[in-house]
Amino acid sequence: MVEQITVLGAGSWGTALAIVLADNGHNVKLWGHRPQLINEINETRKNEKYLPGVVLPEKIEGFSDLKQSLAGARTVVLAVPTKAIRGVLSDISKVINDAIIIVHVSKGIEPDSLLRISEIIEEEMPSQLLKDVVVLSGPSHAEEVSQRHITTVTSSSKNMAAAEYIQDLFINQHFRVYTNPDIIGVEIGGALKNIIALAAGITDGLGYGDNAKAALITRGLAEIARLGSKMGGNPLTFSGLTGIGDLIVTCTSVHSRNWRAGNLLGKGQKLEEVLENMGMVVEGVRTTKAAYQLARKYNVKMPITEALYDVLFNEKEPKIAVDSLMARVKTHEMEDLVNIMENR
Ligand SMILES: NC(=O)C1=CN([C@@H]2O[C@H](COP(=O)(O)OP(=O)(O)OC[C@H]3O[C@@H](n4cnc5c(N)ncnc54)[C@H](O)[C@@H]3O)[C@@H](O)[C@H]2O)C=CC1
Numbered sequence: 001m002v003e004q005i006t007v008l009g010a011g012s013w014g015t016a017l018a019i020v021l022a023d024n025g026h027n028v029k030l031w032g033h034r035p036q037l038i039n040e041i042n043e044t045r046k047n048e049k050y051l052p053g054v055v056l057p058e059k060i061e062g063f064s065d066l067k068q069s070l071a072g073a074r075t076v077v078l079a080v081p082t083k084a085i086r087g088v089l090s091d092i093s094k095v096i097n098d099a100i101i102i103v104h105v106s107k108g109i110e111p112d113s114l115l116r117i118s119e120i121i122e123e124e125m126p127s128q129l130l131k132d133v134v135v136l137s138g139p140s141h142a143e144e145v146s147q148r149h150i151t152t153v154t155s156s157s158k159n160m161a162a163a164e165y166i167q168d169l170f171i172n173q174h175f176r177v178y179t180n181p182d183i184i185g186v187e188i189g190g191a192l193k194n195i196i197a198l199a200a201g202i203t204d205g206l207g208y209g210d211n212a213k214a215a216l217i218t219r220g221l222a223e224i225a226r227l228g229s230k231m232g233g234n235p236l237t238f239s240g241l242t243g244i245g246d247l248i249v250t251c252t253s254v255h256s257r258n259w260r261a262g263n264l265l266g267k268g269q270k271l272e273e274v275l276e277n278m279g280m281v282v283e284g285v286r287t288t289k290a291a292y293q294l295a296r297k298y299n300v301k302m303p304i305t306e307a308l309y310d311v312l313f314n315e316k317e318p319k320i321a322v323d324s325l326m327a328r329v330k331t332h333e334m335e336d337l338v339n340i341m342e343n344r
């Protein structure tokens, strides 16, 4: 069935997902807060800053007026950086009258509140305006999705009927969507992989090789699974698309902004300089702060996260941070994870 869907956020990911939905025959209203970008989208059928060279299907219509973009919407895809989510939700609730399904596609955790994005949505939206919350996550760089390269993601919700509804809206021959009821594991895996991608960028920037990257991916997965399981996620989710799948793509792809930011840090640039030059969101920086706080709250060992926290926020030299990781007390590979799984 053809639906009318509103996508909020005209950056790389919102635009790429708008293309998937338009390819599936849906009418897509794409909202962005910068009128100049929206004019460019409507007039040239392009979004050159975020997806250079990609031609947007006619079924995508750009809006810079939030109320107009949401008129008649039943399903709303929220594709703005984690930092912007509360503000956008507050604006949505002022201009809609009927309950909507919110599909969020952002990968982060809020520092201090330590809330996952679905929890922020439930907190911020009046309950009579919120039908369901679904998260769509997985190994999926916008640059490849917008060129219709094969991609797989996971749709998750407390309400499996809603997750399946979103699966049906997005799935096509090159964009395959699975479902998973474990929203905690899906959100934690998607957010925390950015921390490990920053670290992988740093070791690449320092000139370490593939062994170091494989170590970061697997030991990174161990700490994500330790924390995620303690927070109530299913340990199996971390071996799925939103866990190891997204870790692999983000730690190894040149498209990853987190990997690229880490790479520049490893090469000696300062954090402020890196973020200024990036021009796109690097979610892993704020998520490192949140994960560092979560590790303390849940009493979970997260040595890579802690080492990265020192590099980002305590001006520790990346090389010294790597050296101190390697000099840690010797340990059993599966120790903590086995305990956590046995205590579930
Ligand atoms: N780019 C990708 O390949 C993927 C990104 N994501 C996630 O999607 C989320 C959005 O990322 P991208 O689109 O990649 O970022 P981006 O940096 O490409 O675009 C972000 C967009 O949000 C807009 N924005 C910033 N602050 C805003 C505010 N206060 N109100 C409204 N709009 C605002 C920016 O103007 C920009 O258009 C992030 O959480 C990211 O982790 C998830 C999967 C893939």
Ligand SMILES: O=C(CO)COP(=O)(O)O
Pocket: 107, 138, 139, 140, 141, 194, 197, 246, 249, 250, 255, 256, 257, 258, 259, 281, 282, 283
């Ligand atoms: O989440 C992503 C791919 O799955 C995008 O990662 P980056 O934000 O590092 O580009």
